[in-house]
Amino acid sequence: MERSITMNEEQRKEQAQIKQEPSVDRQTSQDKPLSEKTTEDFAHYFQTTYEPPDIRKARKRGRDEIEVHYDFDIPKEMQSIGEGKKFLIRTYGCQMNEHDTEVMAGILTEMGYESTSDTNDADIILLNTCAIRENAENKVFGEIGHLKPLKVENPDLIIGVCGCMSQRETVVNRIMKKHPQVDLIFGTHNIHRIPHLIQEAMFSKAQVVEVWSKEGDIIENLPKVRHGKIKAWVNIMYGCDKFCTYCIVPMTRGKERSRRPEDIIQEVRHLAAQGYQEITLLGQNVNAYGKDFVDMDYRFGDLMNDMHKIDIPRVRFTTSHPRDFDDHLIEVLAQGGNLLDHIHLPVQSGSSYVLRKMNRKYTREEYLELVRKIKEAMPNATLTTDIIVGFPNETDEQFEETMTLMEEVGFEAAYTFIYSPREGTPAAAKTDEISMEVKKERLYRLNELVNKQSKESMKNYEGHVVKVLVEGESKKDDQVLAGYTERNKVVNFVGPKSIIGQIVDVKITEAKTWSLNGELVEKTVGVNR
Ligand code: SAM
Ligand code: SF4
Numbered sequence: 150m151e152r153s154i155t156m157n158e159e160q161r162k163e164q165a166q167i168k169q170e171p172s173v174d175r176q177t178s179q180d181k182p183l184s185e186k187t188t189e190d191f192a193h194y195f196q197t198t199y200e201p202p203d204i205r206k207a208r209k210r211g212r213d214e215i216e217v218h219y220d221f222d223i224p225k226e227m228q229s230i231g232e233g234k235k236f237l238i239r240t241y242g243c244q245m246n247e248h249d250t251e252v253m254a255g256i257l258t259e260m261g262y263e264s265t266s267d268t269n270d271a272d273i274i275l276l277n278t279c280a281i282r283e284n285a286e287n288k289v290f291g292e293i294g295h296l297k298p299l300k301v302e303n304p305d306l307i308i309g310v311c312g313c314m315s316q317r318e319t320v321v322n323r324i325m326k327k328h329p330q331v332d333l334i335f336g337t338h339n340i341h342r343i344p345h346l347i348q349e350a351m352f353s354k355a356q357v358v359e360v361w362s363k364e365g366d367i368i369e370n371l372p373k374v375r376h377g378k379i380k381a382w383v384n385i386m387y388g389c390d391k392f393c394t395y396c397i398v399p400m401t402r403g404k405e406r407s408r409r410p411e412d413i414i415q416e417v418r419h420l421a422a423q424g425y426q427e428i429t430l431l432g433q434n435v436n437a438y439g440k441d442f443v444d445m446d447y448r449f450g451d452l453m454n455d456m457h458k459i460d461i462p463r464v465r466f467t468t469s470h471p472r473d474f475d476d477h478l479i480e481v482l483a484q485g486g487n488l489l490d491h492i493h494l495p496v497q498s499g500s501s502y503v504l505r506k507m508n509r510k511y512t513r514e515e516y517l518e519l520v521r522k523i524k525e526a527m528p529n530a531t532l533t534t535d536i537i538v539g540f541p542n543e544t545d546e547q548f549e550e551t552m553t554l555m556e557e558v559g560f561e562a563a564y565t566f567i568y569s570p571r572e573g574t575p576a577a578a579k580t581d582e583i584s585m586e587v588k589k590e591r592l593y594r595l596n597e598l599v600n601k602q603s604k605e606s607m608k609n610y611e612g613h614v615v616k617v618l619v620e621g622e623s624k625k626d627d628q629v630l631a632g633y634t635e636r637n638k639v640v641n642f643v644g645p646k647s648i649i650g651q652i653v654d655v656k657i658t659e660a661k662t663w664s665l666n667g668e669l670v671e672k673t674v675g676v677n678r
Contacts, residue, residue: 231262242279255372336360495535499554538587607660
């Protein structure tokens with residue numbers, strides 16, 4: 150999914166000062182034309198920090214080297230550098246990227262820039278990229294091409310590429326060699342360096358590249374321009390140490406680093422005080438939260454317990470990994486209240502053999518046992534998942550195990566993907582006997598099943614009253630309001646615009662495959678927050 154996020158002035162007041170240490174920028178030397186440069190010429194950008202993905206080495210990543218900084222500050226000379234200018238950030242990929250975009254928008258806003266959604270109007274265009282699958286990368290290269298004429302028209306335009314793709318050496322080399330219209334490339338650990346990088350890009354004739362492959366420290370209180378005033382994302386940790394054999398994330402996002410609980414709690418309290426109704430705690434593997442603390446025993450269950458005590462109506466989290474889903478967490482979630490009955494629990498495959506090849510560290514049976522425990526403690530819980538089809542050499546029988554698991558668990562929704570080889574990951578080195586045609590056929594069958602199960606789960610709501618957090622007008626019809634239930638179902642209904650931002654009761658009149666239609670239960674208006 151791709152979305153262009155732009156922010157308006159009112160949304161921007163959520164900042165903080167904070168942080169950080171200047172570090173050494175690195176720039177392209179212009180000693181020979183880009184077209185003549187080889188990979189070796191670019192290697193120095195990475196040499197102190199970049200290492201090709203290596204599971205064994207990375208597993209030994211140290212735990213104790215992360216520092217938390219609270220001193221982020223935009224240097225005085227850069228605080229008004231953007232006055233009279235506009236920025237546009239195009240975001241690709243997951244919620245983590247969406248949230249990074251909010252931070253980048255926050256920094257740019259503090260530098261005086263305003264947002265725009267029109268590329269012709271922008272003085273800075275940043276592509277916040279995703280590397281999870283090949284087609285995500287292709288889209289970005291397509292967009293880089295589309296932006297070229299703008300640069301010809303307006304040579305002062307700054308085009309930047311950031312996010313997960315920019316952590317990949319091959320991608321950076323390709324951009325540097327073939328896309329001179331890109332002025333700036335920076336990595337996922339370099340976001341706080343934006344003011345310095347933009348200054349460099351403005352005053353330098355060379356492409357500016359700064360990619361730290363060694364994960365950065367945690368920088369607290371970076372300014373943010375949040376995408377809306379009703380729901381907010383809150384990072385609780387960064388990186389991933391799971392090393393699933395198909396996945397590039399541990400390489401693009403670095404090792405697991407947890408934010409300190411007091412910083413998270415303070416951020417959530419602040420959001421509650423501002424009137425936010427829902428927060429989603431973010432991490433690649435949120436239930437590994439706290440494993441990296443060397444000075445205390447405080448894990449995701451403890452954090453959720455503290456969230457439960459905060460006066461904010463809804464708390465969600467994504468994504469959780471089955472391996473780290475412990476009994477304490479289940480016990481805490483079962484308390485309900487603002488901890489919602491929806492668990493997104495990516496399974497990836499229903500075959501224990503494939504799971505082992507994926508390095509998921511659980512079997513089909515262990516996953517089912519976890520589901521049993523969750524359902525026992527939370528009988529109303531909705532479960533959703535992620536599934537990959539066509540992992541190298543996945544047999545028909547192994548795929549059928551995914552189909553039966555899908556039914557056995559009764560997932561109400563699933564994000565389904567055809568396996569995409571990612572250079573540098575162990576699975577990408579495997580030869581694969583399964584044709585793309587077979588993989589597509591499997592995906593089709595799986596999606597049919599997902600649709601069927603979603604439709605069936607929706608039917609159960611007909612005639613029932615559900616609590617809906619009203620988010621705004623429906624995109625299809627501005628007379629209709631739309632919002633989400635506690636279990637994350639979209640509900641459309643007619644009601645006054647004044648209830649946008651409130652949690653109201655809606656009686657469901659019609660179930661569709663992916664959404665519900667309903668009628669507002671009038672008495673709730675103004676009663677719920
Ligand atoms: N950390 C989460 C987890 O482990 O479930 C998911 C993070 S990843 C951004 C989202 C999903 O992308 C994964 O759950 C997986 O299904 C899918 N994915 C990751 N690498 C993939 C690949 N190489 N090919 C296809 N799908 C992939
Ligand atoms: Fe990728 Fe998620 Fe596995 Fe981490 S846990 S390697 S992010 S799929």
